[in-house]
Amino acid sequence: MxxxxxxxxxxxxxxxxxxxxxxxxxxxxxxxxxxxxxxxxxxxxxxxxxxxxxxxxxxxxxxxxxxxxxxxxxxIGFVFQDYALFPHLTVFENIAFGMRIRQIDPKTIQFRVQELLQLIELENKSQYYPFQLSGGQKQRIAFVRALAIExxxxxxxxxxxxxxxxxxxxxxxxxxxxxxxxxxxxxxxxxxxxxxxxxxxxxxxxxxxxxxxxxxxxxxxxxxxxxxxxxxxxx
Ligand SMILES: Nc1ncnc2c1ncn2[C@@H]1O[C@H](COP(=O)(O)OP(=O)(O)O)[C@@H](O)[C@H]1O
Ligand SMILES: [Mg+2]
Incomplete structure (x- = not known):
């Protein structure tokens, strides 16, 4: 259970x-x-x-x-209605955030964020900020951010x-x-x-x-x- x-x-x-x-x-x-x-x-x-x-x-x-x-x-991974991405962090750092808090080593973080970005087909947006993305893109990032901590x-x-x-x-x-x-x-x-x-x-x-x-x-x-x-x- x-x-x-x-x-x-x-x-x-x-x-x-x-x-x-x-x-x-x-x-x-x-x-x-x-x-x-x-x-x-x-x-x-x-x-x-x-x-x-x-x-x-x-x-x-x-x-x-x-x-x-x-x-x-x-x-637990949590996704809200309004994305709640950190506006001052890049896409990469948004996804990495939970792993950084848990002090996961930087190489693993690099690898896992790349993997997740591929999964949502946003590899080329890793250095963008949330305001530069559409609603659907932001929500996909919110999903994988929640999943990054496994x-x-x-x-x-x-x-x-x-x-x-x-x-x-x-x-x-x-x-x-x-x-x-x-x-x-x-x-x-x-x-x-x-x-x-x-x-x-x-x-x-x-x-x-x-x-x-x-x-x-x-x-x-x-x-x-x-x-x-x-x-x-x-x-
Ligand atoms: N901290 C709180 N203080 C007072 N009332 C609250 C608080 N949190 C939620 N409520 C009330 O509890 C009810 C349920 O809220 P909520 O869980 O947000 O419902 P839902 O997500 O199903 O729309 C609502 O009537 C809301 O106003
Ligand atoms: Mg509600």
């Missing part, structure tokens, strides 16, 4: 953001968290990554309890949200293909049903900080457990 979440609670202003959440995700799977805006999806990812703390409950990542685990020890787990928070639909589709296909090859446990957050249906092994329908149902696209359409799922999943 790659990710195990037990009874996770997060509150703000006396309201549940995450309401006694339980979830297991098997190694190498791509699961999608699909739910309306404000349902707690980003909060859950941030807590898994260690950017934020839960009020109670446990998270186990590849068998380790995260209670006292620092962000860098979690072996994470066990990849968390993608609406990573295609800021892109127009053609680029979004291309990048989605690229990601699918790519994830098939590298086998990293991935949680993708989206509010886009089409996107969820197209690329997930499993879909988790999320609302009000709770899991409504987990299943394949067709199961959710054919056998919705709750009226929320039924109305949210329009075939």
């Amino acid at each position: 790659s990710i195990l979440i037990e009874n996770l609670v997060k509150k703000a202003n006396n309201q549940y953001i995450l309401n006694h959440l339980n979830l297991e995700i098997k190694t190498g799977k791509l699961v999608t968290l699909l739910g309306p805006s404000g349902s707690g999806k980003s909060t859950l990812l941030r807590i898994i990554a260690g950017f934020e703390e839960a009020d109670s409950g446990n998270i186990w990542l590849t068998g380790k309890n995260t209670t006292n685990l620092k962000i860098q020890e979690r072996q 994470p066990k787990i990849l968390l993608l928070d609406e990573p295609f949200g800021a892109l127009d639909s053609q680029v979004r589709q291309n990048l989605r296909r690229w990601l699918c293909h790519f994830l098939n090859e590298i086998q990293v446990t991935t949680i993708l957050v989206t509010h886009d049903q089409q996107e969820a249906f197209e690329i997930s092994d499993e879909i988790i329908i999320f609302n009000n900080g709770q899991i409504q149902q987990i299943g394949l696209a067709q199961e959710l359409i054919d056998y919705p457990y709750t009226s929320f799922v039924q109305s949210f999943i329009a075939p």
